[in-house]
Amino acid sequence: MIERAYDVAQELSRAGEGPDGSEFHLGDCQEIARSLKEKYAGKVSLIYLDPPFQTGKKFEVRVRVGENEWKTGKGSLALEGYSDDLPRNEYLEMMKNVLTSAKALLKSDGLIFVHIDYRIHPYIRILMDEIFGESNFINEIIWSYHTGGCAKKHFPRKHDVILLYSKTKNYDLHLEDIAEPNPDGRVNHMKKHVDADGRVYRSIRSGGRTYTYYDDDPVIPGDVWDNMSHLQQKDPQRTGYDTQKPLRLLERIVKCASRPGDIVMDLFAGSGTTLEAAANNGRRFIGADLNPLSMQTSHRRLNNAHCLYKFAPFQGEPEVSARAERGVAFTRVELQKFMIEPGMSQRKFDGLDGVDAWAVGYLKNGLFHSFEREVRTHAKPRLTGKIEVPVYEGELMMRITDVFGRYFFYHISVDEIV
Numbered sequence: 001m002i003e004r005a006y007d008v009a010q011e012l013s014r015a016g017e018g019p020d021g022s023e024f025h026l027g028d029c030q031e032i033a034r035s036l037k038e039k040y041a042g043k044v045s046l047i048y049l050d051p052p053f054q055t056g057k058k059f060e061v062r063v064r065v066g067e068n069e070w071k072t073g074k075g076s077l078a079l080e081g082y083s084d085d086l087p088r089n090e091y092l093e094m095m096k097n098v099l100t101s102a103k104a105l106l107k108s109d110g111l112i113f114v115h116i117d118y119r120i121h122p123y124i125r126i127l128m129d130e131i132f133g134e135s136n137f138i139n140e141i142i143w144s145y146h147t148g149g150c151a152k153k154h155f156p157r158k159h160d161v162i163l164l165y166s167k168t169k170n171y172d173l174h175l176e177d178i179a180e181p182n183p184d185g186r187v188n189h190m191k192k193h194v195d196a197d198g199r200v201y202r203s204i205r206s207g208g209r210t211y212t213y214y215d216d217d218p219v220i221p222g223d224v225w226d227n228m229s230h231l232q233q234k235d236p237q238r239t240g241y242d243t244q245k246p247l248r249l250l251e252r253i254v255k256c257a258s259r260p261g262d263i264v265m266d267l268f269a270g271s272g273t274t275l276e277a278a279a280n281n282g283r284r285f286i287g288a289d290l291n292p293l294s295m296q297t298s299h300r301r302l303n304n305a306h307c308l309y310k311f312a313p314f315q316g317e318p319e320v321s322a323r324a325e326r327g328v329a330f331t332r333v334e335l336q337k338f339m340i341e342p343g344m345s346q347r348k349f350d351g352l353d354g355v356d357a358w359a360v361g362y363l364k365n366g367l368f369h370s371f372e373r374e375v376r377t378h379a380k381p382r383l384t385g386k387i388e389v390p391v392y393e394g395e396l397m398m399r400i401t402d403v404f405g406r407y408f409f410y411h412i413s414v415d416e417i418v
């Protein structure tokens, strides 16, 4: 027997390994950044922000529905992502509020990267000079890519801008950690030699000293990043979230601007790229976004990370049935039915097709601790509808995430002792 729990507003996912203390907040970044100051002021090492660019567009999230779409990779449901259409003055007011809180959240040696494009670059540069101080400007990084259309009335636009500022002069940027072998070798005017092992090097004499550089030595990237492209349509990293950035871009930022155990923050988390880059590199992360599909997409990507998810309880009345049986040391829950309520979509959902993921665990002090979960993936497109958890303290509970990104919680009572 199950009963809907309407007031659960937080879930702790404790899966796999990784540092404790990561969080995802669903809501407006201005309010979240303001409220996070109470606990995290002066504690965050790196903040990356990839806000809307004032494109005037409506962005979509394409979600796969049911076993067949996950298995074949064909078909998806296009859902409303976010509308990038705030009037300029409201947009700049939002950015001012977020950047002001971001400064307070940063550690004294912390760094902030703000990812924008030609549309808002001049406004944000001035805003950041005002908030962080002109003298704390470090770099204007150009992320150059080859994708994007052709143009006849202007040069095709093939780059984004990432502004890098510090909080103080004493910042922690360790570029040696992102040095990469240069695939083209060094091309310059220095004299070329080959050493006894066949390695090519260049040398130059200056001020009475000889400087030697090997062609295959790793080099620190300059401020034009042109060796990582936008995700292609068929890239396996693609989550269906419009405007998703490549993981490699975020890994570069995370590695040079934070250290293991540090807190990395992204207040426009989108598909969760920054959070995944942080988790992959042993950093704690704090993410926020106002779109439930961002929480769902991030949760799916962070399935193996410890994370506290905070949100307002979701509206909606799907039809659900489940049963539970208890053994000596375990409880087995079977999800029998999940029907999305009429009016949500024209689409028909068969069986458990409306379920994107579900989890079973225990409710303790208003917090759902998720123990075991099933998530649809390309590798495992089918949900078995059966989850076993160890018998534990707290109230047995189940969470279902539907394809619209809504999280529903249910108290479960045991129907049978086996």
Ligand SMILES: C[S@@+](CC[C@H](N)C(=O)[O-])C[C@H]1O[C@@H](n2cnc3c(N)ncnc32)[C@H](O)[C@@H]1O
Pocket (backbone or CB within 6 Å): 027, 028, 029, 030, 050, 051, 052, 081, 082, 094, 241, 243, 244, 245, 246, 267, 268, 269, 270, 271, 272, 273, 274, 288, 289, 290, 291, 294
């Ligand atoms: C450009 S996307 C971020 C993409 C992300 N970097 C990625 O790799 O997937 C911008 C995100 O900002 C979110 N957003 C827009 N306005 C917001 C606000 N006021 N508070 C929180 N999130 C907001 C949108 O929902 C969207 O997910």
